[in-house]
Amino acid sequence: MKVKDVIKLSADLRKKDCRKEAKELCERLGLDTEKRVEELSFGNRKKVAIVCALQHKPRLCVLDEPTGGLDPLMQREFFTILKERNAEGATIFLSSHILSEIQRNCTRAAIVREGRLIACDSVDSLSKTNAKRIHIEGNADISALKNVRDVQKTDNGISFLFSGDINEFLQFISKFRINDLSISEPDLEEIFMHYYLDGGDR
Amino acid sequence: MTVIRHELKQSRISLIIWTVAIGFLLAVCIFMFPEMKGEMNEVSEVFSSMGSFTQAFGMDKVNFGTLLGFYAVECGNILGLGGAFFASLCAISVLSKEEKERTAEFLLTHPVSRVRVVAEKLISVILQILILNVVVYVTAVSSIALIGEAVPWQEITLMHTAYLILQLELAGICFGVSAFLRRGSIGTGLGIAVMMYFLNIIANLTESAEFLKYITPFGYADGAEIVRNVSLDMNMIAIGILFALIGISAGFIKYCRKDIS
Known part of the structure:
Protein backbone atom coordinates (compact mmCIF):
# COMPACT_ATOMS: atom_id res chain seq x y z
CA MET A 1 0.00 0.00 0.00
CA SER A 96 6.39 11.99 26.43
CA HIS A 97 9.64 11.07 28.11
CA ILE A 98 11.29 14.17 26.73
CA LEU A 99 10.44 16.65 29.43
CA SER A 100 11.98 19.66 27.75
CA GLU A 101 9.44 19.05 24.99
CA ILE A 102 6.61 19.19 27.53
CA GLN A 103 8.04 22.29 29.15
CA ARG A 104 8.30 24.13 25.83
CA ASN A 105 4.99 23.10 24.35
CA CYS A 106 2.43 22.21 26.97
CA THR A 107 0.36 24.31 29.31
CA ARG A 108 -0.46 21.60 31.85
CA ALA A 109 1.45 18.49 32.83
CA ALA A 110 0.85 15.50 35.00
CA ILE A 111 3.37 13.04 36.32
CA VAL A 112 2.42 9.40 36.59
CA ARG A 113 4.48 7.04 38.70
CA GLU A 114 3.74 3.33 38.92
CA GLY A 115 0.29 3.93 37.52
CA ARG A 116 -0.61 6.67 39.98
CA LEU A 117 -1.00 10.35 39.30
CA ILE A 118 1.48 12.01 41.63
CA ALA A 119 1.37 15.58 40.34
CA CYS A 120 -0.90 17.51 38.02
CA ASP A 121 -0.64 21.23 37.52
CA SER A 122 0.20 23.87 34.99
CA VAL A 123 3.72 23.53 33.64
CA ASP A 124 4.54 26.98 35.06
CA SER A 125 3.61 26.15 38.62
CA LEU A 126 5.15 22.69 38.43
CA SER A 127 8.42 24.32 37.47
CA LYS A 128 8.09 26.83 40.28
CA THR A 129 9.31 24.85 43.23
CA ASN A 130 11.18 26.71 45.88
CA ALA A 131 14.29 24.78 44.90
CA LYS A 132 16.94 26.38 42.71
CA ARG A 133 19.57 24.71 40.64
CA ILE A 134 22.95 26.16 41.66
CA HIS A 135 26.18 25.72 39.72
CA ILE A 136 29.44 26.72 41.35
CA GLU A 137 32.72 26.90 39.50
CA GLY A 138 35.69 26.76 41.78
CA ASN A 139 36.43 25.26 45.16
CA ALA A 140 33.59 25.39 47.63
CA ASP A 141 32.91 22.89 50.38
CA ILE A 142 29.14 22.77 50.77
CA SER A 143 28.99 19.84 53.16
CA ALA A 144 27.95 22.18 55.98
CA LEU A 145 25.12 23.67 53.93
CA LYS A 146 21.59 22.45 54.68
CA ASN A 147 18.67 21.85 52.30
CA VAL A 148 20.92 20.55 49.56
CA ARG A 149 19.94 17.76 47.22
CA ASP A 150 21.16 16.09 44.09
CA VAL A 151 24.81 17.11 44.41
CA GLN A 152 26.75 16.49 41.22
CA LYS A 153 30.47 17.00 40.71
CA THR A 154 31.20 18.78 37.47
CA ASP A 155 34.55 19.21 35.71
CA ASN A 156 35.49 22.35 37.60
CA GLY A 157 32.99 22.62 40.39
CA ILE A 158 29.71 21.33 41.67
CA SER A 159 26.01 21.57 40.91
CA PHE A 160 23.12 20.95 43.30
CA LEU A 161 19.51 21.72 44.14
CA PHE A 162 19.07 24.14 47.01
CA SER A 163 15.73 24.65 48.69
CA GLY A 164 16.70 26.82 51.70
CA ASP A 165 16.84 30.56 52.20
CA ILE A 166 18.80 32.15 49.40
CA ASN A 167 20.28 34.80 51.74
CA GLU A 168 21.76 32.15 53.95
CA PHE A 169 23.26 30.55 50.93
CA LEU A 170 24.82 33.79 49.75
CA GLN A 171 26.39 34.39 53.16
CA PHE A 172 27.66 30.83 53.24
CA ILE A 173 29.18 30.93 49.79
CA SER A 174 30.90 34.29 50.35
CA LYS A 175 33.46 32.55 52.56
CA PHE A 176 34.91 30.76 49.52
CA ARG A 177 36.85 32.00 46.54
CA ILE A 178 34.91 30.85 43.54
CA ASN A 179 35.22 31.54 39.81
CA ASP A 180 31.58 31.63 38.82
CA LEU A 181 28.10 31.12 40.21
CA SER A 182 24.78 30.63 38.52
CA ILE A 183 21.37 30.20 40.09
CA SER A 184 18.52 28.99 37.88
CA GLU A 185 15.04 27.52 38.04
CA PRO A 186 15.26 23.75 37.85
CA ASP A 187 13.88 22.39 34.61
CA LEU A 188 10.94 19.98 34.42
CA GLU A 189 13.30 17.06 34.15
CA GLU A 190 14.74 17.81 37.55
CA ILE A 191 11.31 18.18 39.03
CA PHE A 192 10.35 14.88 37.48
CA MET A 193 13.41 13.22 38.98
CA HIS A 194 12.53 14.77 42.28
CA TYR A 195 9.09 13.18 42.12
CA TYR A 196 10.45 9.84 41.11
CA LEU A 197 13.42 9.59 43.42
CA ASP A 198 12.22 11.34 46.54
CA GLY A 199 8.93 9.57 46.84
CA GLY A 200 6.95 12.47 45.49
CA ASP A 201 6.46 14.51 48.63
CA ARG A 202 7.15 18.11 47.98
CA MET B 1 -18.31 -0.17 2.40
CA THR B 2 -14.83 1.18 3.04
CA VAL B 3 -13.51 -2.05 4.51
CA ILE B 4 -15.08 -4.11 1.68
CA ARG B 5 -13.47 -1.86 -0.90
CA HIS B 6 -10.15 -2.00 0.88
CA GLU B 7 -10.24 -5.79 1.18
CA LEU B 8 -11.15 -6.26 -2.47
CA LYS B 9 -8.40 -3.89 -3.51
CA GLN B 10 -5.83 -5.70 -1.40
CA SER B 11 -6.70 -9.14 -2.66
CA ARG B 12 -7.41 -8.30 -6.27
CA ILE B 13 -4.15 -9.76 -7.56
CA SER B 14 -4.69 -13.06 -5.79
CA LEU B 15 -8.29 -13.12 -7.03
CA ILE B 16 -7.18 -12.48 -10.61
CA ILE B 17 -4.49 -15.15 -10.47
CA TRP B 18 -6.81 -17.80 -9.04
CA THR B 19 -9.65 -16.94 -11.40
CA VAL B 20 -7.41 -16.97 -14.46
CA ALA B 21 -5.69 -20.18 -13.38
CA ILE B 22 -8.89 -22.10 -12.71
CA GLY B 23 -10.65 -20.69 -15.78
CA PHE B 24 -7.64 -21.45 -17.98
CA LEU B 25 -7.29 -25.04 -16.74
CA LEU B 26 -11.02 -25.65 -17.20
CA ALA B 27 -10.93 -24.23 -20.73
CA VAL B 28 -7.86 -26.32 -21.61
CA CYS B 29 -9.63 -29.42 -20.35
CA ILE B 30 -12.72 -28.66 -22.41
CA PHE B 31 -10.68 -27.90 -25.53
CA MET B 32 -8.92 -31.23 -25.12
CA PHE B 33 -12.25 -33.06 -25.19
CA PRO B 34 -12.92 -33.19 -28.99
CA GLU B 35 -9.51 -34.74 -29.59
CA MET B 36 -9.95 -37.28 -26.85
CA LYS B 37 -13.56 -38.06 -27.67
CA GLY B 38 -12.68 -40.65 -30.32
CA GLU B 39 -10.31 -42.47 -28.06
CA MET B 40 -12.55 -42.05 -25.08
CA ASN B 41 -14.18 -45.43 -25.22
CA GLU B 42 -10.83 -47.05 -24.63
CA VAL B 43 -9.88 -44.44 -22.06
CA SER B 44 -13.19 -44.96 -20.39
CA GLU B 45 -12.47 -48.60 -20.02
CA VAL B 46 -9.04 -47.93 -18.62
CA PHE B 47 -10.38 -45.41 -16.18
CA SER B 48 -13.24 -47.58 -15.08
CA SER B 49 -10.99 -50.56 -14.45
CA MET B 50 -8.57 -48.98 -12.02
CA GLY B 51 -10.33 -50.42 -9.03
CA SER B 52 -10.46 -48.27 -5.97
CA PHE B 53 -8.76 -45.40 -7.78
CA THR B 54 -11.75 -45.28 -10.12
CA GLN B 55 -14.04 -45.26 -7.15
CA ALA B 56 -12.10 -42.62 -5.30
CA PHE B 57 -12.62 -40.08 -8.06
CA GLY B 58 -16.14 -41.18 -8.88
CA MET B 59 -15.12 -42.39 -12.33
CA ASP B 60 -17.25 -45.49 -12.00
CA LYS B 61 -20.43 -43.43 -12.07
CA VAL B 62 -20.02 -41.55 -15.32
CA ASN B 63 -19.25 -42.26 -18.92
CA PHE B 64 -15.98 -40.63 -19.83
CA GLY B 65 -16.92 -40.65 -23.48
CA THR B 66 -19.57 -37.96 -23.04
CA LEU B 67 -18.78 -34.33 -22.46
CA LEU B 68 -20.73 -34.37 -19.22
CA GLY B 69 -18.95 -37.40 -17.84
CA PHE B 70 -15.62 -35.95 -18.80
CA TYR B 71 -16.49 -32.54 -17.41
CA ALA B 72 -17.84 -33.96 -14.16
CA VAL B 73 -14.57 -35.69 -13.30
CA GLU B 74 -11.79 -33.61 -14.89
CA CYS B 75 -13.20 -30.15 -14.50
CA GLY B 76 -14.89 -31.05 -11.26
CA ASN B 77 -11.53 -31.76 -9.74
CA ILE B 78 -10.01 -28.53 -11.00
CA LEU B 79 -12.83 -26.27 -9.84
CA GLY B 80 -13.52 -28.36 -6.75
CA LEU B 81 -9.98 -28.37 -5.48
CA GLY B 82 -8.91 -24.99 -6.89
CA GLY B 83 -12.03 -23.24 -5.67
CA ALA B 84 -11.74 -24.89 -2.26
CA PHE B 85 -8.14 -23.73 -1.91
CA PHE B 86 -9.01 -20.21 -2.98
CA ALA B 87 -11.99 -19.93 -0.66
CA SER B 88 -10.07 -21.32 2.32
CA LEU B 89 -7.03 -19.13 1.76
CA CYS B 90 -9.19 -16.11 1.24
CA ALA B 91 -11.23 -16.62 4.41
CA ILE B 92 -8.56 -17.98 6.74
CA SER B 93 -6.42 -14.86 6.58
CA VAL B 94 -9.11 -12.22 6.42
CA LEU B 95 -9.55 -11.71 10.17
CA SER B 96 -6.11 -12.73 11.38
CA LYS B 97 -4.04 -10.72 8.95
CA GLU B 98 -4.61 -7.42 10.72
CA GLU B 99 -2.78 -8.77 13.72
CA LYS B 100 -0.17 -10.57 11.68
CA GLU B 101 0.65 -7.47 9.69
CA ARG B 102 0.22 -5.24 12.72
CA THR B 103 -2.46 -3.13 11.10
CA ALA B 104 -5.12 -3.92 13.70
CA GLU B 105 -4.12 -0.90 15.73
CA PHE B 106 -4.65 1.28 12.68
CA LEU B 107 -8.00 -0.17 11.69
CA LEU B 108 -9.55 -0.44 15.13
CA THR B 109 -8.64 3.08 16.25
CA HIS B 110 -11.01 4.38 13.60
CA PRO B 111 -14.69 4.90 14.26
CA VAL B 112 -15.79 1.50 12.91
CA SER B 113 -17.28 -1.11 15.21
CA ARG B 114 -15.83 -4.59 15.28
CA VAL B 115 -19.16 -6.03 14.15
CA ARG B 116 -18.91 -3.83 11.12
CA VAL B 117 -15.32 -4.83 10.43
CA VAL B 118 -16.21 -8.53 10.62
CA ALA B 119 -19.35 -8.08 8.50
CA GLU B 120 -17.56 -6.15 5.78
CA LYS B 121 -14.67 -8.59 5.72
CA LEU B 122 -17.13 -11.47 5.40
CA ILE B 123 -18.94 -9.74 2.54
CA SER B 124 -15.62 -9.14 0.78
CA VAL B 125 -14.78 -12.86 1.00
CA ILE B 126 -18.21 -13.82 -0.35
CA LEU B 127 -17.90 -11.29 -3.15
CA GLN B 128 -14.51 -12.66 -4.18
CA ILE B 129 -15.86 -16.20 -4.27
CA LEU B 130 -18.87 -15.07 -6.32
CA ILE B 131 -16.68 -13.18 -8.79
CA LEU B 132 -14.39 -16.19 -9.26
CA ASN B 133 -17.32 -18.54 -9.79
CA VAL B 134 -19.19 -16.32 -12.21
CA VAL B 135 -16.09 -15.83 -14.36
CA VAL B 136 -15.27 -19.54 -14.27
CA TYR B 137 -18.87 -20.48 -15.11
CA VAL B 138 -18.96 -18.13 -18.09
CA THR B 139 -15.56 -19.43 -19.23
CA ALA B 140 -16.70 -23.04 -18.98
CA VAL B 141 -20.00 -22.49 -20.80
CA SER B 142 -18.40 -20.47 -23.59
CA SER B 143 -15.60 -23.03 -23.97
CA ILE B 144 -18.18 -25.79 -24.37
CA ALA B 145 -20.02 -23.70 -26.95
CA LEU B 146 -16.73 -22.99 -28.73
CA ILE B 147 -15.90 -26.68 -29.24
CA GLY B 148 -19.31 -27.10 -30.82
CA GLU B 149 -20.93 -29.23 -28.15
CA ALA B 150 -24.44 -28.55 -26.88
CA VAL B 151 -24.26 -26.90 -23.49
CA PRO B 152 -25.89 -29.17 -20.88
CA TRP B 153 -27.23 -26.17 -19.01
CA GLN B 154 -28.97 -27.92 -16.18
CA GLU B 155 -26.14 -30.25 -15.18
CA ILE B 156 -23.43 -27.63 -15.60
CA THR B 157 -25.37 -25.09 -13.57
CA LEU B 158 -26.09 -27.61 -10.82
CA MET B 159 -22.46 -28.63 -10.69
CA HIS B 160 -21.23 -25.06 -10.50
CA THR B 161 -23.84 -24.24 -7.86
CA ALA B 162 -22.65 -27.17 -5.77
CA TYR B 163 -19.04 -26.01 -6.04
CA LEU B 164 -20.08 -22.48 -5.13
CA ILE B 165 -21.84 -23.74 -2.00
CA LEU B 166 -18.80 -25.89 -1.22
CA GLN B 167 -16.54 -22.85 -1.41
CA LEU B 168 -18.91 -20.77 0.70
CA GLU B 169 -19.03 -23.50 3.32
CA LEU B 170 -15.26 -23.82 3.48
CA ALA B 171 -14.99 -20.05 3.59
CA GLY B 172 -17.48 -19.90 6.47
CA ILE B 173 -15.54 -22.49 8.47
CA CYS B 174 -12.17 -20.88 7.76
CA PHE B 175 -13.62 -17.47 8.59
CA GLY B 176 -14.52 -18.72 12.04
CA VAL B 177 -11.09 -20.29 12.53
CA SER B 178 -9.47 -17.07 11.33
CA ALA B 179 -10.85 -15.13 14.29
CA PHE B 180 -8.93 -17.45 16.64
CA LEU B 181 -5.62 -17.21 14.81
CA ARG B 182 -2.89 -14.66 15.21
CA ARG B 183 -0.39 -16.00 12.68
CA GLY B 184 0.39 -18.95 10.47
CA SER B 185 -3.02 -18.87 8.93
CA ILE B 186 -2.25 -20.02 5.38
CA GLY B 187 -1.15 -23.50 6.40
CA THR B 188 -4.28 -23.92 8.49
CA GLY B 189 -6.49 -22.87 5.57
CA LEU B 190 -4.84 -25.24 3.13
CA GLY B 191 -4.96 -27.97 5.75
CA ILE B 192 -8.71 -27.62 6.20
CA ALA B 193 -9.33 -27.72 2.43
CA VAL B 194 -7.06 -30.72 1.86
CA MET B 195 -8.48 -32.59 4.82
CA MET B 196 -12.03 -32.13 3.50
CA TYR B 197 -10.94 -33.30 0.07
CA PHE B 198 -9.37 -36.48 1.41
CA LEU B 199 -12.31 -37.18 3.69
CA ASN B 200 -14.43 -37.39 0.55
CA ILE B 201 -11.96 -39.73 -1.14
CA ILE B 202 -11.98 -41.98 1.92
CA ALA B 203 -15.78 -41.89 1.92
CA ASN B 204 -15.78 -42.91 -1.75
CA LEU B 205 -13.42 -45.80 -1.09
CA THR B 206 -14.93 -47.54 1.89
CA GLU B 207 -18.57 -48.00 2.62
CA SER B 208 -18.06 -47.98 6.35
CA ALA B 209 -16.75 -44.41 6.06
CA GLU B 210 -19.65 -43.11 4.02
CA PHE B 211 -20.90 -40.99 6.90
CA LEU B 212 -17.87 -38.77 6.16
CA LYS B 213 -19.76 -37.50 3.15
CA TYR B 214 -21.97 -35.60 5.55
CA ILE B 215 -18.98 -33.87 7.10
CA THR B 216 -17.07 -32.81 4.02
CA PRO B 217 -18.57 -30.39 1.50
CA PHE B 218 -17.02 -32.48 -1.27
CA GLY B 219 -19.75 -34.98 -0.41
CA TYR B 220 -22.47 -32.96 -2.09
CA ALA B 221 -20.17 -31.39 -4.69
CA ASP B 222 -19.60 -34.70 -6.44
CA GLY B 223 -19.77 -34.01 -10.17
CA ALA B 224 -20.42 -37.64 -11.10
CA GLU B 225 -23.27 -37.97 -8.63
CA ILE B 226 -24.84 -34.67 -9.77
CA VAL B 227 -24.69 -35.68 -13.43
CA ARG B 228 -26.29 -39.00 -12.66
CA ASN B 229 -29.13 -37.65 -10.51
CA VAL B 230 -29.47 -34.22 -12.15
CA SER B 231 -30.14 -32.85 -8.69
CA LEU B 232 -28.30 -31.81 -5.55
CA ASP B 233 -28.45 -33.64 -2.25
CA MET B 234 -30.31 -31.06 -0.21
CA ASN B 235 -29.71 -32.84 3.12
CA MET B 236 -25.96 -32.68 2.73
CA ILE B 237 -26.18 -29.09 1.56
CA ALA B 238 -28.27 -28.15 4.58
CA ILE B 239 -25.63 -29.66 6.87
CA GLY B 240 -22.96 -27.78 4.93
CA ILE B 241 -24.78 -24.49 5.28
CA LEU B 242 -25.18 -25.17 8.98
CA PHE B 243 -21.39 -25.68 9.30
CA ALA B 244 -20.80 -22.43 7.44
CA LEU B 245 -23.22 -20.54 9.70
CA ILE B 246 -21.58 -21.96 12.82
CA GLY B 247 -18.19 -20.86 11.49
CA ILE B 248 -19.41 -17.37 10.68
CA SER B 249 -21.12 -16.98 14.07
CA ALA B 250 -17.98 -18.16 15.85
CA GLY B 251 -16.02 -15.61 13.84
CA PHE B 252 -18.33 -12.78 14.89
CA ILE B 253 -18.45 -13.77 18.55
CA LYS B 254 -14.72 -14.38 18.89
CA TYR B 255 -13.52 -11.33 16.98
CA CYS B 256 -15.81 -8.93 18.81
CA ARG B 257 -14.40 -10.07 22.17
CA LYS B 258 -10.86 -10.75 21.15
CA ASP B 259 -8.02 -9.01 22.95
CA ILE B 260 -6.26 -7.64 19.92
CA SER B 261 -2.74 -6.38 20.27
Missing part, protein backbone atom coordinates in the same frame (compact mmCIF):
# COMPACT_ATOMS: atom_id res chain seq x y z
CA LYS A 2 1.15 3.46 -0.79
CA VAL A 3 1.23 6.22 1.79
CA LYS A 4 -1.58 8.06 0.03
CA ASP A 5 -3.76 4.94 0.10
CA VAL A 6 -3.32 4.57 3.85
CA ILE A 7 -4.20 8.23 4.39
CA LYS A 8 -7.20 7.93 2.09
CA LEU A 9 -8.34 4.74 3.84
CA SER A 10 -8.16 6.47 7.20
CA ALA A 11 -10.24 9.37 5.92
CA ASP A 12 -12.76 6.98 4.32
CA LEU A 13 -13.12 5.05 7.57
CA ARG A 14 -14.10 8.35 9.17
CA LYS A 15 -16.38 9.09 6.22
CA LYS A 16 -14.75 12.45 5.63
CA ASP A 17 -13.11 14.13 2.70
CA CYS A 18 -9.77 15.28 4.10
CA ARG A 19 -7.80 15.61 0.90
CA LYS A 20 -6.95 19.27 1.31
CA GLU A 21 -5.89 18.95 4.91
CA ALA A 22 -3.95 15.73 4.22
CA LYS A 23 -2.06 17.34 1.37
CA GLU A 24 -1.10 20.30 3.52
CA LEU A 25 0.04 18.09 6.41
CA CYS A 26 2.12 15.89 4.10
CA GLU A 27 3.80 18.91 2.62
CA ARG A 28 4.56 20.43 5.97
CA LEU A 29 5.98 17.18 7.34
CA GLY A 30 7.86 16.42 4.11
CA LEU A 31 6.13 13.09 3.55
CA ASP A 32 6.32 11.44 0.12
CA THR A 33 2.83 10.05 -0.49
CA GLU A 34 3.88 7.93 -3.46
CA LYS A 35 6.15 5.67 -1.40
CA ARG A 36 5.03 2.26 -0.23
CA VAL A 37 4.39 2.05 3.51
CA GLU A 38 6.52 -1.08 3.91
CA GLU A 39 9.56 0.80 2.65
CA LEU A 40 9.26 3.67 5.10
CA SER A 41 11.61 4.35 7.99
CA PHE A 42 10.26 4.50 11.53
CA GLY A 43 10.17 8.29 11.45
CA ASN A 44 8.26 8.39 8.19
CA ARG A 45 5.76 5.84 9.45
CA LYS A 46 5.26 8.11 12.41
CA LYS A 47 4.51 10.93 10.00
CA VAL A 48 1.88 8.80 8.26
CA ALA A 49 0.31 8.11 11.66
CA ILE A 50 0.37 11.82 12.46
CA VAL A 51 -1.33 12.73 9.18
CA CYS A 52 -3.97 10.05 9.75
CA ALA A 53 -4.56 11.31 13.27
CA LEU A 54 -4.83 14.97 12.36
CA GLN A 55 -6.26 15.15 8.85
CA HIS A 56 -9.89 15.09 9.98
CA LYS A 57 -9.34 18.00 12.38
CA PRO A 58 -10.26 16.21 15.60
CA ARG A 59 -11.34 18.29 18.56
CA LEU A 60 -9.53 15.99 20.96
CA CYS A 61 -6.18 14.36 20.33
CA VAL A 62 -4.60 11.74 22.57
CA LEU A 63 -1.04 11.22 21.35
CA ASP A 64 1.28 8.57 22.75
CA GLU A 65 4.89 9.68 22.37
CA PRO A 66 4.18 11.32 19.05
CA THR A 67 7.65 12.69 18.36
CA GLY A 68 9.63 9.44 18.59
CA GLY A 69 11.62 8.92 15.43
CA LEU A 70 11.12 12.47 14.17
CA ASP A 71 14.16 14.63 13.60
CA PRO A 72 14.36 17.92 15.56
CA LEU A 73 13.17 20.04 12.63
CA MET A 74 10.13 17.82 12.15
CA GLN A 75 9.47 17.83 15.87
CA ARG A 76 9.34 21.60 15.76
CA GLU A 77 7.02 21.59 12.77
CA PHE A 78 4.84 19.00 14.45
CA PHE A 79 4.47 21.10 17.58
CA THR A 80 3.75 24.17 15.46
CA ILE A 81 0.89 22.23 13.87
CA LEU A 82 -0.35 21.11 17.28
CA LYS A 83 -0.23 24.67 18.60
CA GLU A 84 -2.26 25.87 15.60
CA ARG A 85 -4.82 23.17 16.27
CA ASN A 86 -4.85 24.13 19.94
CA ALA A 87 -5.43 27.77 19.01
CA GLU A 88 -8.35 26.64 16.84
CA GLY A 89 -9.89 25.02 19.90
CA ALA A 90 -8.62 21.46 19.93
CA THR A 91 -7.61 19.82 23.20
CA ILE A 92 -4.40 17.83 23.00
CA PHE A 93 -3.09 15.23 25.39
CA LEU A 94 0.33 13.80 24.80
CA SER A 95 2.67 11.51 26.65
